[in-house]
Amino acid sequence: MTSLETPRLLLREITLADAPGILALDSDPRVLRYVPNRPIATLEEAAKIIHYIRQQYERNGIGRWAVVRLDTQEFIGWCGLKLVDDSEVNGRTNYHDIGYRLLPHHWDQGFASxxxxxxxxxxxxxxxxxxxxxxxxxxxxxxRNILEKVGLHLQEDFTEPDGNLWYWYGIRNAQGQ
Incomplete structure (x- = not known):
């Protein structure tokens, strides 16, 4: 699995050592405000999430990466591509989804973008x-602003069974296979 480096960040495989960071992310109601996930409360639950992500690495060759600040070496969240092949969203499956989640004290600093x-x-x-x-x-x-900044375009809206309105974004690769 490849790691990526930007001017301020390292994106690398998530490991069990990241469990405290995953717990901090997925137990914070501010982080989960717009996602359907339920909050977690234990390191064991965080380890299960990490196990699921690591299975994606093995099965699909890609998955969410840990996002680490280069200046402090601090885990600040995750970002990456995920092949959605084990669920259906908006009537679709087997698509590559970009996602990101950062700890709140790292918001509004351009890290997610x-x-x-x-x-x-x-x-x-x-x-x-x-x-x-x-x-x-x-x-x-x-x-939505981040998705548009990195090149995705709003394609349609859809309503989930819980009644929430969602937007489907996408970008086609002119050079893709």
């Missing part, structure tokens, strides 16, 4: 994916 931009370049230029998609709740304007 920096990580997402590097991830998009990797997916389009190195993996030569034919298309990359993302889903975002309508109310999540910050995430």
């Amino acid at each position: 920096e990580a997402a931009g590097a991830t998009m370049r990797y997916g389009l230029e190195i993996m030569k994916l034919p298309e990359i998609n993302a889903t975002v709740r309508r109310e999540n304007t910050a995430s």
Whole structure:
């Protein structure tokens, strides 16, 4: 699995050593405000999430990466591509989804855009994916801005069974296979 470096960040495989960071992310209601995940409360639950991500690495050759600040070596969240092949979203499966999640004290500093931009370049230029998609709740304007900044375009809206309105974003790769 490849790691990526940007001017301020290292994107690398998530390991069990990242369990405290995953717990901090996935137990914070601010982080989970616009995602359907339920909060977790233990390192064991964080380890299960990491195990799932590591299975994606093995099965699909890609998965979410840990995002680490180069200046402090601090885990600040995750970002990366995921092959959605074990669920259906908006009537679709088997698509590459870009996602990101950062700890709140690292918001509004450009880290999510920096990580997402590097991830998009990797997916389009190195993996030569034919298309990359993302889903975002309508109310999540910050995430929508990041998706548009890194080149994705709003393609349609859809409603989840819970009644929430979501947007489907995508970009086709002119050079993809």
